[in-house]
Each structure stands twice: as C-alpha cells, then as structure tokens.
Amino acid sequence: MKSVAVVAVPPVKTFDLSMPHTLLGSVTVDGEPGYSVTVCTAEPGVVSAGIGGFDVVVPHGLEAVDAADTVIVPSTGARDTADPATVAALRRALERGARVTSICSGAFVLAQAGLLDGRAATTHWGLADELSALYPELTVRTDALFIEDGPVTTAAGAAAGIDLCLHLIRTDYGSSIANAVARLAVVTPVRPGGQAQFVDTALPPENGLSLASTREWAMGRLDTPLSLDELARHARTSVRTLTRRFHEETGMSPQKWLTHQRVHRARELLESTTLPMDQVARHCGLGSAESLRQHMIRQVGLSPSAYRTSFTRSPRHAV
Numbered sequence: 001m002k003s004v005a006v007v008a009v010p011p012v013k014t015f016d017l018s019m020p021h022t023l024l025g026s027v028t029v030d031g032e033p034g035y036s037v038t039v040c041t042a043e044p045g046v047v048s049a050g051i052g053g054f055d056v057v058v059p060h061g062l063e064a065v066d067a068a069d070t071v072i073v074p075s076t077g078a079r080d081t082a083d084p085a086t087v088a089a090l091r092r093a094l095e096r097g098a099r100v101t102s103i104c105s106g107a108f109v110l111a112q113a114g115l116l117d118g119r120a121a122t123t124h125w126g127l128a129d130e131l132s133a134l135y136p137e138l139t140v141r142t143d144a145l146f147i148e149d150g151p152v153t154t155a156a157g158a159a160a161g162i163d164l165c166l167h168l169i170r171t172d173y174g175s176s177i178a179n180a181v182a183r184l185a186v187v188t189p190v191r192p193g194g195q196a197q198f199v200d201t202a203l204p205p206e207n208g209l210s211l212a213s214t215r216e217w218a219m220g221r222l223d224t225p226l227s228l229d230e231l232a233r234h235a236r237t238s239v240r241t242l243t244r245r246f247h248e249e250t251g252m253s254p255q256k257w258l259t260h261q262r263v264h265r266a267r268e269l270l271e272s273t274t275l276p277m278d279q280v281a282r283h284c285g286l287g288s289a290e291s292l293r294q295h296m297i298r299q300v301g302l303s304p305s306a307y308r309t310s311f312t313r314s315p316r317h318a319v
Contacts, residue, residue, distance in 0.1 A: 001036050002172060005068035007090070008041040008058050009082050009109050011050025013075035016103045016161050020072050023165040026181055027173065034173055040064040042083035050077045065089040070099045070168065073106035074161070080112050080134060087113045094151060101153040101168070103161035110152065111135040119149040124157040162187055174311035175267045211235055211245055215257070222262050222285045228254060262286050263299045270308040277304050 006020045020037055027034030040060040041047050047058050062085055065071055071093045076082075090113040094100050102110045107123040108131060110116050116138040123131050125142040132140045141147060146155040146164045155164035162185070170178035214235040218226055231254055232242040246254045265284040269275060275283070281292035289304075296304050 001033055002069045003067055004035050004037045004070045004072065005064040005093075006037060006039045006072045006074060007062075007065060007086060007109075008039060008047050008056070009073060009076040009078050009086055009106070010041070011048040011077040012056065013104070013158075014049050014054075014056060016074035016106075016158055017056065019074065019103070019158075019161050020165055023162065023181055023185060024169065026184055027169055027177060029173055029177065034169070034177070038064040038068070042085045062086065062089040065093055068093065068098055070101065073100075073102045073109045075104040075106055075158070076109060077105070078112075079105075079108050079130070082109045082112050090115060097151070099151050099153070099168075101155070101164060103155045103164060104157050107131060107154045108134070110154065111138060115152055116154070119152055120147050121149065121152075121154040122147045122156050123154065174271045175264065176271050179268075211242070211249055214242075215250075218258065219261060222258075222265050223283050224285060226258060226285075258285075259295065260299070263295050266292055266296065266304070267300070267307065267311075270304055271311045280304065 004020060004024055006017065008017055017039065021039065024035040025033075025037050038060050039058050040062055041058040042062055044059050044061050045057065046055050049055050066089065071090065073090070086109065090100060090110065094115055100110065100115060102123075104124050105127055107116065107121055108127075111121070111131065111134070114137075116135065118137065120139045120141055121131075122128075122141050122144050128140050128142045131138075142156075144156070145160040146153055146167060148167075153164065153167075155161050166178050166182055166187075169181055214231060217234050218231065228239045228242065232239045235242050235245075237245070243254060246252070246257065250257055252260070262284045263286075266280055266286060269280045269283060273280075277289035277292060281287055281289050284292075286292045286295055293303055296302060296307060300307060302310065
C-alpha cells in the first residue's frame with residue numbers, strides 16, 4: 001500500500017481537497033487497498049473552506065507528510081502566506097524523495113516552499129500571470145493539464161486534478177487499474193497532460209456536428225492506417241475543416257490524437273497480454289517494434305519491455 005498525504009492549506013477548496021481520497025481511495029490491487037490517504041494540516045481542527053459557507057474538520061497534523069510516499073496540495077486561497085510548518089514539511093518531503101504534487105492554486109504553496117524553482121509548472125490559466133509575477137524563478141505554462149518535472153507534478157484547474165490523480169494511479173499501478181477507477185468516477189480515462197487547458201468548443205456544437213462519432217469510429221480501427229482523408233470522409237467534411245474542428249474539440253491535431261490513442265492501446269496490451277512486441281505494435285497501429293519503442297519512450301518515458309515489467313497484471317494471450 002502506498003501512503004498519500006493531502007495537505008489542507010486554508011482557505012481550502014473542498015472539491016479539490018476531497019478529490020484525491022475519492023479517486024486514490026477507490027484503488028484496489030489484488031483485493032487490497034492501493035493507497036492509504038490521510039488529509040492533514042498544520043493546525044488540526046476546523047479549517048476554513050473560504051467559499052461555500054462551511055468549514056471542514058481535519059484531525060491529522062503534518063506528521064502525515066513525513067510518512068507519505070506522495071504529497072498532494074489541493075487548491076487554496078493562500079498565495080505566499082502558507083504556514084511555515086507546512087512549507088518546511090513540503091521541503092522535507094522532496095528532500096527525502098517523496099513525490100510532491102499540487103492541484104490548481106496549490107502550486108502557489110509549492111512555489112513558496114521553493115519546490116518549483118527552475119522547474120516548469122502549471123496552474124489554472126486564470127492564475128498563471130499572478131503565479132509568474134509572484135514567483136519569477138519558475139516557468140509557468142498554461143498549455144498543459146498537468147506537468148511532471150522530476151518528482152514534482154502540478155495540475156491546472158479542478159478537472160485537471162482528476163487527470164492528475166488518474167496519472168498517479170496509472171504510474172503506480174498501470175492503465176487497467178486507472179481505467180477502472182475512471183469508470184467508477186464516470187470520467188474520461190485518458191486526457192494527456194500536454195493537452196490544452198481549454199479548447200475553443202468546450203461543449204458539443206448545437207448544430208450536432210461533433211466529431212465524436214468519427215473519433216469512436218477511429219478507436220475501433222487503431223490497428224489499421226488511418227489517413228486524414230479517411231477521417232474527413234467519415235466526418236463528411238474537408239481535411240481542413242476536420243483538422244480545425246478536431247483541435248477545437250480535443251485540443252489536439254487528428255494525428256497527435258491518433259498517436260496518443262495508439263500508445264494508450266499499446267500500454268493496455270503490454271499490461272494484459274504476453275504478445276511479442278511486433279504483435280503489440282501491429283495491434284495498436286504503430287507498425288513495428290522499433291516504432292512502438294520510440295513512441296513509448298517519447299510519451300511514457302519507458303521502453304515497452306520496461307513498461308511491461310513494471311505494470312504487468314495477470315497476463316493473458318487474448319486480445
């Protein structure tokens with residue numbers, strides 16, 4: 001079991017504060033809990049929620065941080081005013097090798113502790129300028145849902161915190177378990193960290209011309225070559241319009257989206273089958289074992305064989 005400390009820095013945002021326990025706390029591995037999640041704060045007791053008209057009670061102190069494998073700082077109204085004990089605990093956590101993360105404005109607390117100095121980080125796009133002005137030592141990016149820079153990971157707004165939690169689960173236990181948690185939470189299993197924080201068309205077009213059916217059609221054909229022309233024909237539109245609308249709806253080009261889905265399919269096959277690498281590559285449309293290797297290293301940071309060794313769960317041969 002991996003231990004997680006969620007640090008409440010007042011005033012807290014209750015939705016983000018509860019998110020890690022909701023998602024990480026639902027992980028089971030071989031019938032046992034995958035995580036022990038403890039919410040803690042510098043001064044245990046009643047903690048101001050700032051908004052919503054109610055406060056929360058946090059019974060645990062910062063000793064939970066000193067014992068945690070992963071430390072998460074959710075959204076807070078604090079900017080450079082976090083409790084010195086909290087700042088010191090976060091520094092100790094990073095120094096001893098813990099994974100330290102933040103959701104939305106929690107990045108301000110990590111920055112106050114100096115944990116983001118010289119690193120790339122993100123927060124909600126509406127707070128990016130404020131974070132940059134207050135902490136010029138870090139590089140703030142708004143073109144990502146979450147950014148992993150060494151042992152420190154920062155996520156954008158509230159929904160991106162869900163993506164971050166699923167990323168942590170996927171890193172620790174693999175895609176199959178992360179997908180199971182996503183299904184329980186009724187959320188999208190995979191939104192890549194490099195996806196834009198917001199897209200031009202956040203809701204389905206009122207004219208009903210969403211490309212969702214074309215994406216679903218493509219997902220069923222990842223093992224075959226799919227050109228822009230073929231995608232456009234299915235969507236009954238021009239390649240130019242397809243590309244524009246694809247980016248509006250997903251924040252990615254059709255080619256980038258396809259590659260990401262193929263790598264995700266490869267990860268599932270590596271986890272759940274003993275297929276040779278060339279067959280894995282063929283089943284997910286990446287062509288060859290060498291192409292699979294290049295894409296896996298680029299997107300995941302591990303070779304296919306290293307990924308399989310780390311994340312195999314009860315392998316089977318069937319696809």
